[in-house]
Amino acid sequence: MPRAGLTSDRIVVAAADLADAIGFENVTVSALARHFGVRDASLYSHIRNLQDLRTRVALLAGGEMIDRIAAAVAGRAGKEALAAFAGAYRKYALEHPGRYAATQIRLDRTLVAEAPALRRTTEVTYGMLRAYALDEPDLTDAVRLLRSTFHGYCALEAAGGFGAPRDVRASWDKAIDALHVALEHWPRS
Numbered sequence: 001m002p003r004a005g006l007t008s009d010r011i012v013v014a015a016a017d018l019a020d021a022i023g024f025e026n027v028t029v030s031a032l033a034r035h036f037g038v039r040d041a042s043l044y045s046h047i048r049n050l051q052d053l054r055t056r057v058a059l060l061a062g063g064e065m066i067d068r069i070a071a072a073v074a075g076r077a078g079k080e081a082l083a084a085f086a087g088a089y090r091k092y093a094l095e096h097p098g099r100y101a102a103t104q105i106r107l108d109r110t111l112v113a114e115a116p117a118l119r120r121t122t123e124v125t126y127g128m129l130r131a132y133a134l135d136e137p138d139l140t141d142a143v144r145l146l147r148s149t150f151h152g153y154c155a156l157e158a159a160g161g162f163g164a165p166r167d168v169r170a171s172w173d174k175a176i177d178a179l180h181v182a183l184e185h186w187p188r189s
Contacts, residue, residue, distance in 0.1 A: 006036065006038070006042060006043070006045070006046060007046065008046040008047065008056070011032065011036075011043060011046050011047060011053070012053070012056045012057055012060050013060070014032060014035055014036065015027050015032050015053055015054075015056075015057050016057045016060055016061060016096075016098065016099050016102070018031060018032060018035060018098070019057060019097075019098025019099055019101065019102060020096050020097060020098040020099055021098065022098070023097070023098055023101070024054075024057070024097075024098045024099075024101035024102050025101070027053070027054070027057070027098070028050060029043055029044075029047070029049075029050055029053065032053070054102065054105060055105075055107060055108075055111065057099070057102045058102040058103055058105050058107060059107075059115055059117055059118070060099070060102075061096065061099035061100065061102045061103045062102075062103050062115075062117045062118060062121060063116075063117030063120075064092070064096075064099065065088075065089070065092045065099075065100070065103060065121075066117055066120050066121045066124055068088045068091070068092050069084075069085055069088040069089060069092075069124055070120070070124045071088070072084040072085065072087060072088035073085050073088075073124060073127075073128050077130075077131045078131040078132075078180075079176075079177075079180040081128045081131065082128065082176060082179060082180055082183070083173075083176050083180075085124075085125075085128050086146075086150060086172075086176050086179075089150045089154070090150065090153070090154055090157075090172065093150075093151075093154035093158065094154065094157065094158060097158055100154070104151065125143055125146075126139065126143075129142055129143070129183070132183040132184065132186065134183075134186060137189055138186055138188060138189050142183060142186065145179070145182070146179065149175065149179060153172065153175060
């Protein structure tokens with residue numbers, strides 16, 4: 001019988017909070033059970049296993065992140081939309097390092113197709129890129145460029161990897177300017 005007060009949603013939010021506190025890779029069913037003051041078995045009424053828990057955290061975080069990005073991008077186009085998208089992405093990654101790490105895990109393709117947050121991510125991202133008039137396969141290539149740039153920058157920044165005296169925000173803004181120029185002058189397939 002499920003323990004009173006425990007729900008799948010409550011467990012996933014607690015796991016996401018724990019990920020922000022101790023790192024996504026350190027979240028275990030045992031650590032989460034300790035957080036709730038229950039035995040591991042009490043959680044298995046709500047989650048199948050650690051992979052299920054991590055997948056649910058990834059979906060939660062992905063939904064939170066795209067909600068922030070969509071709000072930032074709303075009503076904007078072109079460079080302004082790109083900067084808003086990038087800024088919301090970076091802010092989420094830095095404020096929620098464990099949740100953000102969860103968004104980077106590989107998910108089962110069938111799950112991705114069924115997840116509303118992941119479909120919304122595609123819609124918002126492609127919508128933001130609409131101003132650059134890219135068609136496939138260039139659109140996919142542009143999304144990969146943006147994701148790898150944003151992720152790489154955020155990962156380096158979070159790890160303290162920028163040691164030069166130049167302001168990190170100024171470098172970020174310059175990177176967004178450069179991405180805008182690259183998107184405007186995209187080499188068409």
